Ligand SMILES: Nc1ncnc2c1ncn2[C@@H]1O[C@H](COP(=O)(O)OP(=O)(O)O)[C@@H](O)[C@H]1O
């Protein structure tokens with residue numbers, strides 16, 4: 001920004017930033033290289049003259065082909081998508097209403113309720129899934145997407161509520177009051193004035209919820225058992241690790257195929273997301 | 284959390300409550316509860332049963348092999364507390380949380396300060412930084428496992444083996460696995476922390492930093508006296524989020540590797556007791572043992588985030 | 597205490613050329629005000645003096661040091677920001693002591709300076725509070741106090757009063773002026789408010805689009821504006837502008853347009869001769885118009901219809917129509933006129949201004 005020497009800029013900016021970026025991306029590179037490396041190379045001796053640990057000379061799509069042919073990968077993608085969309089929709093709906101109430105209305109126990117909804121976010125899933133599995137069995141939801149669609153909101157709603165509450169607080173009260181003086185009901189004002197203004201907040205909450213449910217692992221692993229019902233993270237891991245045998249190439253291929261699209265979409269919305277977060281924290 | 288603290292009753296200086304005009308006020312309360320119902324039902328409703336179940340079970344002798352289930356009071360807790368293994372696991376758990384959280388904060392702050400500067404290709408850098416968090420943790424953990432603990436036949440397992448030997452030799456057995464799990468969690472969490480703190484930095488008025496540039500003698504001074512204190516509320520929240528992901532990652536690692544790449548920490552051992560050995564009651568006691576610690580941490584964070592205000596002018 | 601010189605100062609952002617060829621010599625102990633509409637480059641100029649923005653081209657000298665390459669902390673300046681920039685996590689005392697602490701002043705000295713400044717500003721009993729427990733005016737004082745304790749060579753103010761309500765602003769304005777008389781430190785003050793500029797500045801710099809329009813003492817800017825922009829910007833209500841044609845009749849020059857015809861005052865005649873037959877802009881301040889009485893020379897009188905009456909108490913503002921032009925006049929509070937009423941206005945001949953239609957420079 002200011003009068004700064006070039007070498008300083010390199011030492012304090014470009015070099016550390018490059019280190020960060022390379023460091024964060026290296027595992028992905030490793031996934032990629034494993035996914036396109038022929039099996040023979042994967043297990044070649046370290047001391048072999050032809051060993052090239054950091055790149056491959058014979059890239060192959062064999063693992064991707066195997067993944068498509070031997071597993072129900074496309075089905076996993078669809079399952080994951082369906083579950084993620086449904087639980088995101090539910091969580092957003094609840095979060096919007098609750099966030100609005102906490103941000104704008106005054107009622108007894110507001111603080112206690114708000115805090116307790118938020119604190120549940122901290123309850124670790126390891127504590128919950130044995131009894132939750134009990135409930136799922138009781139309602140005969142085991143091995144159906146609904147098992148996940150109903151449990152995911154337990155950790156999605158708290159964050160959505162908090163995020164949206166913060167966002168609502170940044171919207172001037174006058175906007176709503178004006179609408180109500182002009183004849184809108186409270187719900188009318190909420191729907192037509194507040195929610196449209198809160199779109200960046202809603203979007204970032206939505207993205208957040210979508211990613212979390214897409215990525216969820218433990219509940220999906222415990223509650224789903226048939227191979228064709230699984231989600232991508234669980235399917236990839238559980239179907240391609242048999243006992244002690246890891247199908248590394250296909251594992252990595254599946255990891256790349258199943259997640260890159262989400263990750264990319266996500267990254268496009270980063271700015272929105274950050275705006276949403278900022279709004280909440282400031283609020 | 285900034286929002287949360289403000290919902291505390293009495294903190295809003297004006298509003299319809301000042302004029303409790305009977306029915307209007309009552310309607311507002313009704314509307315509020317109606318709006319909150321779905322969230323409360325889904326969150327507290329779904330969670331209340333498991334938590335209550337957990338608490339109740341921890342007070343019984345429930346196990347898959349025991350033929351009857353009887354109330355035993357705090358016996359399970361007493362056994363647990365008398366177990367030296369528990370204390371080791373607890374220590375490991377605390378160390379794991381402290382180490383990963385501190386590392387995430389340090390890396391996150393540094394990265395946030397770097398990202399706050401405009402530069403070309405910033406969008407790409409953002410993408411790179413965000414990828415570890417946006418990517419499914421269940422999947423990336425496999426990649427990390429493959430990277431750091433390859434099976435023996437893999438070409439580079441020899442090289443990694445040397446490393447592992449060296450690290451364990453210096454820091455004791457299990458150090459390498461501890462380090463690899465911690466590293467994985469830091470890798471995943473630091474970038475999120477960074478983006479979060481960047482949001483915090485952007486929310487702080489620029490003039491505060493301008494003034495600091497006029498008055499301080501070095502960047503280090505500026506960081507210590509201005510940037511860090513101003514970021515404090517955001518740091519507190521980052522710690523809070525770090526806790527939750529640290530838990531999730533630990534569980535992921537454990538599940539994925541079938542208990543291979545893990546040292547006993549309270550959460551995973553509880554799972555082991557419950558699922559593997561069917562000792563449900565003991566498992567429940569173990570899981571619940573973390574709750575007081577979490578509450579304590581939470582209380583400290585709340586205080587840190589929102590220091591009590593002196594009497595207003 | 598020092599003079600400040602700006603030589604051919606320029607600032608370019610990527611697309612915006614924010615400050616253009618600014619040349620300014622600020623004398624020792626002078627209170628100079630940069631004024632202009634928002635976005636005209638005032639803050640940027642000030643921030644270059646502070647060292648917060650890099651200088652694209654040109655030179656800034658404080659005292660006898662060229663400061664282009666000096667970091668802000670070494671420039672011996674203190675700055676007050678519009679939003680006060682008080683640290684929320686520090687008490688008032690710590691906020692005021694911050695700069696001195698960072699510069700490793702001895703504790704006793706810091707304490708003495710903070711106490712002195714607090715006394716001058718009347719904020720002794722606030723020292724233990726946090727900024728959020730202060731009112732806007734109190735915060736403002738703390739921000740000023742924070743600058744005073746530094747005993748800098750130059751004070752820089754960036755719209756320090758803009759966040760205060762009107763009444764407090766007037767009060768703080770007086771206090772700042774008194775403070776400057778007491779401390780005798782060179783001050784550069786940025787504002788978009790021309791009243792503030794006129795009342796505070798020993799000299800005022802009017803800027804627009806990154807260019808300096810005119811530099812001068814307040815009354816000089818008011819009485820002899822260099823161009824139409826300055827004429828319109830300084831003074832409230834603003835000067836009336838009417839595009840007129842310069843015509844030659846009866847051996848004198850006349851400024852005429854539809855529904856309005858006045859003689860060109862003698863002091864302007866020689867300069868307007870070259871414009872004979874062309875359009876120029878006539879500028880008259882509202883206070884230089886009166887209701888015509890019998891004694892007014894008829895060459896400077898014209899007809900008008902009242903549109904709006906704004907009684908302010910000490911005076912009345914009349915919005916009138918003369919032909920196609922709308923005109924504001926400031927008249928005695930005793931005048932009784934109603935809307936739509938016809939009246940006659942007389943202008944004070946030697947207070948009329950003429951501007952070139954194209955260059956907008958004063959003729
Ligand atoms: N950091 C910046 N980047 C790009 N343009 C800027 C920046 N800061 C100011 N500008 C532009 O420079 C011009 C002058 O701004 P400024 O000096 O802040 O005006 P003001 O007179 O209102 O204080 C404006 O057009 C503004 O948009």
Ligand SMILES: [Mg+2]
Pocket residue numbers: 635638639640755
């Ligand atoms: Mg400005």
